[in-house]
Amino acid sequence: xxxxxxxxxxxxxxxxxxxxxxxxxxxxxxxxxxxxxxxxxxxxxxxxxxxxxxxxxxxxxxxxxxxxxxxxxxxxxxxxxxxxxxxxxxxxxxxxxxxxxxxxxxxxxxxxxxxxxxxxxxxxxxxxxxxxxxxxxxxxxxxxxxxxxxxxxxxxxxxxxxxxxxxxxxxxxxxxxxxxxxxxxxxxxxxxxxxxxxxxxxxxxxxxxxxxxxxxxxxxxxxxxxxxxxxxxxxxxxxxxxxxxxxxxxxxxxxxxxxxxxxxxxxxxxxxxxxxxxxxxxxxxxxxxxxxxxxxxxxxxxxxxxxxxxxxxxxxxxxxxxxxxxxxxxxxxxxxxxxxxxxxxxxxxxxxxxxxxxxxxxxxxxxxxxxxxxxxxxxxxxxxxxxxxxxxxxxxxxxxxxxxxxxxxxxxxxxxxxxxxxxxxxxxxxx
Amino acid sequence: xxxxxxxxxxxxxxxxxxxxxxxxxxxxxxxxxxxxxxxxxxxxxxxxxxxxxxxxxxxxxxxxxxxxxxxxxxxxxxxxxxxxxxxxxxxxxxxxxxxxxxxxxxxxxxxxxxxxxxxxxxxxxxxxxxxxxxxxxxxxxxxxxxxxxxxxxxxxxxxxxxxxxxxxxxxxxxxxxxxxxxxxxxxxxxxxxxxxxxxxxxxxxxxxxxxxxxxxxxxxxxxxxxxx
Numbered sequence: 329x330x331x332x333x334x335x336x337x338x339x340x341x342x343x344x345x346x347x348x349x350x351x352x353x354x355x356x357x358x359x360x361x362x363x364x365x366x367x368x369x370x371x372x373x374x375x376x377x378x379x380x381x382x383x384x385x386x387x388x389x390x391x392x393x394x395x396x397x398x399x400x401x402x403x404x405x406x407x408x409x410x411x412x413x414x415x416x417x418x419x420x421x422x423x424x425x426x427x428x429x430x431x432x433x434x435x436x437x438x439x440x441x442x443x444x445x446x447x448x449x450x451x452x453x454x455x456x457x458x459x460x461x462x463x464x465x466x467x468x469x470x471x472x473x474x475x476x477x478x479x480x481x482x483x484x485x486x487x488x489x490x491x492x493x494x495x496x497x498x499x500x501x502x503x504x505x506x507x508x509x510x511x512x513x514x515x516x517x518x519x520x521x522x523x524x525x526x527x528x529x530x531x532x533x534x535x536x537x538x539x540x541x542x543x544x545x546x547x548x549x550x551x552x553x554x555x556x557x558x559x560x561x562x563x564x565x566x567x568x569x570x571x572x573x574x575x576x577x578x579x580x581x582x583x584x585x586x587x588x589x590x591x592x593x594x595x596x597x598x599x600x601x602x603x604x605x606x607x608x609x610x611x612x613x614x615x616x617x618x619x620x621x622x623x624x625x626x627x628x629x630x631x632x633x634x635x636x637x638x639x640x641x642x643x644x645x646x647x648x649x650x651x652x653x654x655x656x657x658x659x660x661x662x663x664x665x666x667x668x669x670x671x672x673x674x675x676x677x678x679x680x681x682x683x684x685x686x687x688x689x690x691x692x693x694x695x696x697x698x699x700x701x702x703x704x705x706x707x708x709x710x711x712x713x714x715x716x717x718x719x720x721x722x723x724x725x726x727x728x729x730x731x732x733x734x735x736x737x738x739x740x741x742x743x744x745x746x747x748x749x750x751x752x753x754x755x756x757x758x759x
Numbered sequence: 760x761x762x763x764x765x766x767x768x769x770x771x772x773x774x775x776x777x778x779x780x781x782x783x784x785x786x787x788x789x790x791x792x793x794x795x796x797x798x799x800x801x802x803x804x805x806x807x808x809x810x811x812x813x814x815x816x817x818x819x820x821x822x823x824x825x826x827x828x829x830x831x832x833x834x835x836x837x838x839x840x841x842x843x844x845x846x847x848x849x850x851x852x853x854x855x856x857x858x859x860x861x862x863x864x865x866x867x868x869x870x871x872x873x874x875x876x877x878x879x880x881x882x883x884x885x886x887x888x889x890x891x892x893x894x895x896x897x898x899x900x901x902x903x904x905x906x907x908x909x910x911x912x913x914x915x916x917x918x919x920x921x922x923x924x925x926x927x928x929x930x931x932x933x934x935x936x937x938x939x940x941x942x943x944x945x946x947x948x949x950x951x952x953x954x955x956x957x958x959x960x961x962x963x964x965x966x967x968x969x970x971x972x973x974x975x976x977x978x979x980x981x982x983x984x985x986x987x
Binding site: 573574578579581582584585586587588589591592593608611612615619628629632633637640641644649 | 775777778781782784827851852853874875877879881908
């Protein structure tokens with residue numbers, strides 16, 4: 329509105345449209361209660377006692393509160409759409425999604441949330457203020473038009489006419505008022521914009537979701553997108569592992585085998601045999617390195633055989649003597665499996681590096697929707713998650729899937745890392 | 760025993776084309792007769808039924824599900840014909856795979872090797888010959904894991920005896936062990952007797968019987984000295 333050239337934009341027209349279209353809305357909200365309420369009111373009015381008045385007031389309030397939302401919820405949706413006429417910012421509904429299908433969950437949600445009652449308040453306010461406000465606005469506009477037209481009307485000789493508080497009788501007397509009204513003409517769009525702006529501000533304040541609701545919705549969205557990211561990350565790791573396994577690893581194996589074959593065929597002691605032997609050795613070294621790399625990205629045994637087998641393999645790779653007790657009736661979802669696996673790997677690495685233990689135990693079990701993984705080492709204890717011994721990263725990983733990481737590591741040991749991951753188990757594969 | 764002069768007839772099952780071709784070439788180079796080279800477990804069963812080979816070499820993980828189709832086919836084939844020699848190739852060590860194979864056909868004529876072993880061509884071919892000859896070959900990596908898991912009862916073996924135990928379990932004869940460790944046969948014999956005594960296993964010079972006893976011990980189950 330403060331911009332230059334405001335008068336030449338579509339905004340004055342949009343403001344006028346907004347104000348004009350408010351009228352049917354207010355009529356829709358206001359007329360039914362008035363039409364329904366007036367006859368009993370008139371019937372009772374003449375000789376009503378205070379108690380009867382109070383009774384009527386309570387009854388009316390109950391009716392408005394009980395039935396009002398049925399009308400205002402759809403009307404509020406209309407109002408949010410209409411708000412776009414004068415407000416380009418997006419307007420989200422503050423309503424929550426009902427927990428189930430059907431009428432009852434819907435009613436229960438709607439009548440229990442603040443958005444519904446804010447909407448009802450908005451329409452009550454609108455119905456109470458707009459008639460007065462609009463009457464004043466329309467009178468002012470009519471007065472202005474009359475003032476402009478007054479000299480012409482008086483030229484026609486229709487006697488004295490009233491321009492608000494003053495009365496003019498001749499065109500000459502009317503001329504100053506007409507000039508003043510003409511000068512004030514450009515102010516009309518501003519007046520319309522101001523009114524519609526105030527009304528839009530009211531609508532925005534009461535009809536869209538509040539900051540708490542917005543924050544909650546954003547949190548839910550952030551949590552969801554975080555879970556999606558983790559899933560995508562997991563899928564990507566598996567894809568890279570598969571590509572390397574099917575591609576580079578297979579080709580390298582085949583190449584190394586050919587070098588091995590060439591070695592057999594070359595006369596031993598020749599220069600060629602020596603270089604091929606070198607090449608063969610290097611290729612074998614590369615095979616080992618690539619295998620370790622691929623294993624670190626995502627262990628194949630975890631994909632193929634599941635968590636219990638992968639934990640067994642992890643135990644075999646550890647420099648500690650690790651006992652594994654995994655009792656899982658079926659396989660958890662993939663991202664849970666790999667979180668559990670990498671948590672165990674991290675905990676065992678820590679145990680081997682820092683605890684001074686020579687043995688450790690890993691236990692995995694599933695109980696009532698929670699996969700619990702426990703890693704205990706017989707070391708000196710004193711592990712501190714705050715000192716960044718990899719435990720922080722572990723906690724982050726676990727938190728992403730709504731799990732918990734508990735570390736107990738008293739001085740003197742033992743260190744106990746417990747990971748709880750909520751999940752459902754997949755049904756065991758049928759074939 | 761199948762007659763010696765004819766070449767060993769092999770059915771090969773491996774889903775990776777590159778490796779399958781490579782293996783077929785390698786086997787041909789060492790005078791094996793590859794009668795069929797297939798890419799999945801169903802084709803493996805069909806090829807074995809058709810060709811009645813002396814040796815089956817199969818990848819454990821094959822289409823359609825890429826889990827353990829090859830292994831299951833191998834175990835099935837050995838139940839039908841316990842004398843069929845089978846060598847299973849695995850991407851990674853999985854003790855349950857090894858156990859399934861060793862439990863089929865009393866553990867004779869069976870091999871469980873990591874795929875990577877094929878690059879040491881001579882050793883790989885020697886292992887195949889050993890299996891065809893009635894022996895049992897288990898990958899050193901598997902033995903290492905078994906020994907790790909049986910750490911406590913094995914604690915009284917000396918480091919040298921540990922080494923010899925691994926080689927016994929892999930299926931090597933006394934002479935082969937002596938060659939590897941660069942010691943005399945007599946020294947190996949002494950170690951072997953000491954190991955068997957410490958582990959309370961029957962003293963036997965029969966390499967095949969001995970490896971089965973040691974494997975059974977490492978797997979933590981009672982030895983079954985009388986094969987079928």
